[in-house]
Amino acid sequence: MLWRLAPMIYGPTVLFALGEGALLPLLPVFASQLGADVPTAALVASALVVGQLCGNLPAGWAVARIGERAAMAIGGGVAMAAVVGVVFAPNLAVLALSVFAIGLSAAAFGLARHAFMTTRVPLSFRARALSLLGGTFRLGMFVGPFLAAALLAVFDDPRATAWFFGICLVAAVTLVLTGQDPERLVPATPPPGAASGATDADTGEPVTGPVQVPRREPGTGVIRTMWRHRRVLSRLGVAAASLSAVRSARQVVLPVWGVSIGLDAQTIALVVGISGAIDFALFYASGQVMDRFGRLWAALPAMLLMGVGFLALSVTHDGDQAAMWFGVFAAVLGVGNGLSSGILLTLGADAAPQSDPAAFLGSWRTLTDAGGAVAPLLVSATAAVFSFPVATGVMGVIGLLGAAAFVRWVPRP
DSSP states (O other), rough: TTTHHHHHHHHHHHHHHHHHHHHGGGGHHHHTTTTTOOOHHHHHHHHHHHHHHHHHHHHHHHHHHOOOHHHHHHHHHHHHHHHHHHHOOHHHHHHHHHHHHHHHHHHHHHHHHHHHHHHHOGGGGGHHHHHHHHHHHHHHHHHHHHHHHHHHHHHTTTHHHHHHHHOOOOHHHHHHHSSOHHHSSSSSOOTTTOOOOOSSOSSOOOOOOOOOOOOOOTOHHHHHHHHHTHHHHHHHOOOOOOOHHHHHHHHHHHHHHHHHHTTHHHHHHHHHHHHHHHHHHHHHHHHHHHHHTHHHHHHHHHHHHHHHHHHHTTTTTTTTHHHHHHHHHHHHHHHHHTTTHHHHHHHHHHHTTSSSSSSHHHHHHHHHHHHHHHHHHHHHHHHSOOOOHHHHHHHHHHHHHHHHHHHHHHHOO
């Protein structure tokens, strides 16, 4: 039944990710057209990450109360208004606010489907389903820039990417509102270890009667959920945040490293593109490993590869073969990042209360997104105080510490 509804489950997030991936590289261009210098343009672009970080807790609250479908529709509507703001922004403040609103909408889309997978997908293939969900966002970030380049070649206007995002949003919201609602058609999966009767079998037929969803505990809210699950958030959640930090650092370190060793823009783009292609090609392998052998067997190799990759890269900056080692370790980081696809989604789903996961997932995603948001700031600050190779090595140490934290805190089946 789940695979039959795959277009409805994954389609809206694919459309959102493609539009966002096409718009994201052009955000500094929009800012520069309004008179921003380079640091200000980077700050405007970072408003999207900040918006997503700030949107996770409200999205968790909304999904818990009005459901995934309504939350995605409202998020899509907010994003449409934000796209209009990006196109017609009269100043940098309006542009930054519009980009921030797109981040809020991205949080709603991501959390809604994460909550759906947590309660509806059987544990036996949960990791593969969530790796596919993570792969939809990777698809957008990988294909989106190429779509942006094609749109610029045809229309010679950066606003074409924003209108493309708007078209994607209209299609996504239409699909959400008019298509079959997976939340109503797919019964909630009982928690692991719960007794199941004959009616729990998935016959492949639509659920025509009312779906029996586990009753929510009265008074459950975002803050109370954070406090109730503070131990898992402060242990496993911090380990997950370290993975998010290393992932985010990779996106910053690789292009800047290429510049620092004197490579031209074309070579840097090629190396970073190959690393991204390796990353995208491996997104489903992570889910296979997690479902067959356990979560740790995907998390640990991914963190070790990225930690060792950053540490090894940090000592090659001034060598005679710096360009070759840049290509080699960019590929290593791509493999590590690809093997980590879906890990954060899966661990969050495993740790979430199955009766009402949205509030917990809002806290979980806020914590992991915070790790990703802090990493570029840490790289920049360390490079300013010491050097860029030292900053790269610091991220490698964080990767190895995160690997040790996963060994300690990932639950064993």
